[in-house]
Amino acid sequence: MTSNDFWLTNFVMPSGDRTAMHVAAGHIAGYGTPPAGADTTDAMGRLLIPSLIEGHVHLDKVLWGTPWPGYTSGTTVKERIAREKAIRGALSVPVETRGALLVEAEIAFGTGHLRTHVDIDPDWGLGNLEAVLRLRERYAERIDIEIVAFPQSGILASPGTADLLDAALREGADLIGGLDPAYIDGDPKGSLDIVFALAEQHGRGVDIHLHEGGPLGLFELDLIAERTRALSLSGKVTVSHAYCLGDATPDALASSAETLARAGVSILTSAPEQSMPPLRPLWAAGVTVFCGNDNIRDTWSPFGTGDLLERANIAARQQNLVSDEELHAALNLITGATAEVMSLQGYGLSPGDRADFLLVDAPAVPETIASPPRNRVVYKAGKLVAGTL
Numbered sequence: 028m029t030s031n032d033f034w035l036t037n038f039v040m041p042s043g044d045r046t047a048m049h050v051a052a053g054h055i056a057g058y059g060t061p062p063a064g065a066d067t068t069d070a071m072g073r074l075l076i077p078s079l080i081e082g083h084v085h086l087d088k089v090l091w092g093t094p095w096p097g098y099t100s101g102t103t104v105k106e107r108i109a110r111e112k113a114i115r116g117a118l119s120v121p122v123e124t125r126g127a128l129l130v131e132a133e134i135a136f137g138t139g140h141l142r143t144h145v146d147i148d149p150d151w152g153l154g155n156l157e158a159v160l161r162l163r164e165r166y167a168e169r170i171d172i173e174i175v176a177f178p179q180s181g182i183l184a185s186p187g188t189a190d191l192l193d194a195a196l197r198e199g200a201d202l203i204g205g206l207d208p209a210y211i212d213g214d215p216k217g218s219l220d221i222v223f224a225l226a227e228q229h230g231r232g233v234d235i236h237l238h239e240g241g242p243l244g245l246f247e248l249d250l251i252a253e254r255t256r257a258l259s260l261s262g263k264v265t266v267s268h269a270y271c272l273g274d275a276t277p278d279a280l281a282s283s284a285e286t287l288a289r290a291g292v293s294i295l296t297s298a299p300e301q302s303m304p305p306l307r308p309l310w311a312a313g314v315t316v317f318c319g320n321d322n323i324r325d326t327w328s329p330f331g332t333g334d335l336l337e338r339a340n341i342a343a344r345q346q347n348l349v350s351d352e353e354l355h356a357a358l359n360l361i362t363g364a365t366a367e368v369m370s371l372q373g374y375g376l377s378p379g380d381r382a383d384f385l386l387v388d389a390p391a392v393p394e395t396i397a398s399p400p401r402n403r404v405v406y407k408a409g410k411l412v413a414g415t416l
């Protein structure tokens with residue numbers, strides 16, 4: 028319906044300005060008034076926001092397309108790891124088929140980039156990675172996929188995994204992951220040393236799942252910050268979840284936030300009901316916080332749709348973000364902050380940026396978070412990839 032060179036007219040920018048945008052060769056060429064005879068597309072008054080960015084998801088875990096597995100609450104992480112192995116091991120629907128359903132959902136909701144963790148261990152080998160690499164190639168024109176090699180069964184606790192992580196980084200994974208270095212691996216320093224050695228060896232970023240709470244979790248954050256500084260990885264290291272920040276006393280939180288900000292370690296949250304890292308003190312300390320959907324209808328969680336606006340809505344509710352400024356900040360958790368963490372080039376709505384954006388039925392940004400609009404019209408590199416005007 029649109030050519031490679033067209034003007035999008037009659038929309039509202041996040042700032043509230045009404046304007047027209049010139050899209051050419053997949054980029055935003057500029058704003059202004061379309062010249063006579065230009066190819067135009069009427070956005071019919073919708074709000075335009077930059078492409079959403081999924082900070083944390085698991086494309087290999089999703090169980091869409093398979094029977095409902097049933098859930099029990101109150102199980103430990105180790106029990107859930109074992110349960111996942113049993114359920115996924117018995118599935119006849121391959122990762123690529125299940126993952127594609129989630130990729131399609133993310134695209135339809137307006138996600139233009141996503142970071143997925145992919146389970147790597149001696150049982151799975153590199154099979155999950157290979158399936159997700161095929162998905163990345165298949166959807167390359169509609170979404171950018173970044174892959175974290177994730178040791179879901181631990182590293183020291185699962186002999187052979189370190190070599191597989193090394194192989195995963197050579198075969199297409201972008202970042203090295205980690206998991207609860209004390210609880211799962213029983214040796215925080217030893218486990219983190221392997222993760223950071225792989226990061227250094229391959230020149231990659233790090234994204235570690237850290238569920239461990241209390242003083243132990245805060246101690247591990249210090250270890251991560253220390254290694255980040257030592258290897259000059261500022262801006263390239265993320266701690267996912269960090270429930271220990273949500274449980275910390277105000278003094279301990281302030282101290283930890285300062286350490287994270289100084290080291291350039293970002294925090295990913297899926298906005299859980301309990302132990303969510305508190306946004307305001309982290310923002311005040313200068314820590315980059317971003318948001319992701321994490322587990323969606325897999326063996327870990329029955330919940331989720333793949334909609335990042337819904338995730339930002341949950342985060343805003345948990346943290347009581349209600350002013351216009353705070354709701355803009357909530358959108359930033361799934362746009363600008365994540366783009367910064369992923370070092371995305373040409374992301375945004377400035378002339379010269381890639382034409383990755385979506386149009387929604389909302390009068391202003393705060394409403395997109397307060398009541399996420401259903402209708403999304405999604406563009407990637409200037410091409411319509413989901414929805415209809």
Ligand SMILES: [Zn+2]
Pocket residue numbers: 083084085144236267321322
């Ligand atoms: Zn996760």
